[in-house]
Amino acid sequence: MYEDLLAGLNPAQREAVTTVTGPVLVLAGPGSGKTRVLAHRVAYLLRAAGAHPRAIMAVTFTNKAAAEMRERINRLVGEAVPSSTGWKGLTIGTFHSICARVLRQEAASASLSDAYVIFDDGEQLTAAKQALRDLKLDEKLYRPEAMRGAISKAKNELIKPADFQADTYWAEVARRVYARYEEILSANNALDFDDLLCRTVYLLRDVPEVLHRYQDRYQYLLVDEFQDTNTAQYELVRLLADKRRNIFAVGDEDQSVYSWRGADYRNVQRFREDFPGAHVILLEQNYRSTQTILDIANAVIVRNTHRTPKTLRTDRGRGLEITIHEAYDEADEAAFVVSTIQRLISRGDAKLGDCAVMYRTNAQSRALEDAFVARGMPYRLVGGTRFYQRKEIKDALAYLRLTHNPADNLSLTRIINVPPRSIGDKTISALAAWSTELGLSMAAALALVAGDLSSPALPDDVRSRFTKPPEHPFGSAAQRSLIAFYRVYAGWMAAKEHLTVAGLLDKIAEEAGYATWLRDGTEEGEDRWENLQELHSVAAHYDDFPPELRLTAFLEEVALVSDQDELIEDNDRATLLTLHTAKGLEFPVVFIVGLEENILPHSRSQEDPDQMEEERRLMYVGVTRAKDRLYLVRAFRRTIWGRSEVNEPSRFLRDVAQAAKGTKDGRRSMDDARGTGASRNAAFGGVSSRGAVAPAPSRQPAAVSQPSPTIGGQTSGASRQSSAAAKSSDGRPLQFKPGDRVNHGLFGEGIVLKSASTLDDEEVTVAFPGKGTKTLLASFAKLRKVTG
DNA sequence: GGGTGCCTCGAGGAC
């Protein structure tokens, strides 16, 4: 029975789907079909176990994953369960969105106003700065960013200010800042991201009635990416599952890459302790990658000490060899990526949408974007300067938020003088001080200045406090400006009940003078206006919501969107994204760029073995995204903060190369079977030359324009790497030695000072008379020896 | 009150 649901699942997957009662822990390797298992399990619960949709909660880490699961379940169950039973009553969402909804629902029990706004990390920082200022602490001495981090960490670990361990003076200061920070958020009727989680936990802990209601409702819990849960998230799940114990957790310790966000992969072990007798299921069968790619992944991850060994298997066969490429600088690296993609497409080996370029830090996307633009190749950038981070979008949202929640002083401060309304810093500070004195929000104080005692900005209990508006500290000019602003603002407050969100946005843009101010006649102005229109169309999705809910729902959604959510499939664009964002995705063709020490692994992990293990997991995540083709790329030199830096090749390249050496026997690259040292030099001539040291235009035939060092081939770094470890001058004779006279296309004649072999090339330091000393990559710089 | 320009410091990843 239900064979149609289980068809095509392997025995382990089937077990995971059908073990419906009791705790289940699924350890799922990359590409092992865990999303499939999750969706099938929900479908199975609904159809075979007779579970009510309302009894199921599935938690994911991104909205995109939630949407995908929803869609899959829809496909599996859509017809089987009549919509009248409301199978859409399923709770599927991110931790944050589910918690936001619970808190809204239970606002009274959680001592919250249901009009609360959500502060993002930028606003967290602003609030932390405010707290420092309130406590008269020096921002130079106590970095706001560090304070924000400490507060966030504490919240993720469910530590309240009173419980904050202050064993150093700095920590004592942090504790005070944390306490003040909480007061500020409360005064603004705001919750930050971390509050969404910890306040929900406190609610469940402190109010048994609410806990029991949710425990009774959610009889089946499913949690994806369990290795990425932090303490608050773990505790939330544990509390909810405590009664029925029907908890299904899926995770992979090797893919834990969010420790900086408080995630602790040891929660996987903790699960086994807290839910004794848990059914543990291993998914090791990989349906995504070739064995060659899995071997590379294994070579990287096997060096981590804190892990449960597991082996990934695939039936896909060895497939193509991977390619390692050494570029000169980031521009050359990007050019290699773009021209390789072009070649794959022209040969019919891939579509543009099959290709993804992954990097460690967002800043690396710049050079890649330049190269894609230069070649006229469409791409989509995931993350980076995100839509919702743009000034015009933040301004517009601040207007809406202030209209929604008059207590939001941060939003008021942000927009009260944008566009300029002659309300300067002095006036704003005075307004802030005066409102604090009165124990009111700034918007409420504005209402008093305007003499509007029936203003919705004034809390009910406050309205009766005044028979007439109190004396205020503003001069006549300032007063006039403030009242003018208050009048239009009051109009929005009155209109928010009957206007749609889009309609309200129009009204505000018009009456705030924001539209005219934005469209200043410049091209950038038009771009900004178009962005605003985009927000407008997002808002229009909420037109059909119940009037009392739509503004709330809209603001909640935009506060909780993530970078990954932008990822809509697109066959006609290559994807540029960070390794973190790549988690959970797969692509036929994957480039991992910037494989250099201090980039990947990141410089901040150099001193910390635990962090280094996380870098390794990040690399592992990247490698296992690839289905067929994998390119590992590094640049000899790279511009960081406007300065050119030279970094060693990444240790991960070494691991990969050594592993390949042990298993292969002269296997050739998928791209070129002629990967000899001589033709390899041509690789650098074949790509566009935009480095500081420009080589002459390629004179190489097109056919050999792209050979690369290959794993397993005679020219791979592997064979050299092992001997290089023994001695710097390895088996391969260096071409250049100190004292040699050489000629360079740009710098002319020079003298070699020293020469050293790198992973698969040669670095030559040359003194050019009158032009200084340069370190050059032999294959790229096209150095010619000058004889006689 | 608002704008401009210089200086400093900084960018790891994100719900």
Add this chain to the structure above:
DNA sequence: CGAGGCACCC
């Protein structure tokens, strides 16, 4: 190199 902060000028 870039954003944000601050001083100085209009």
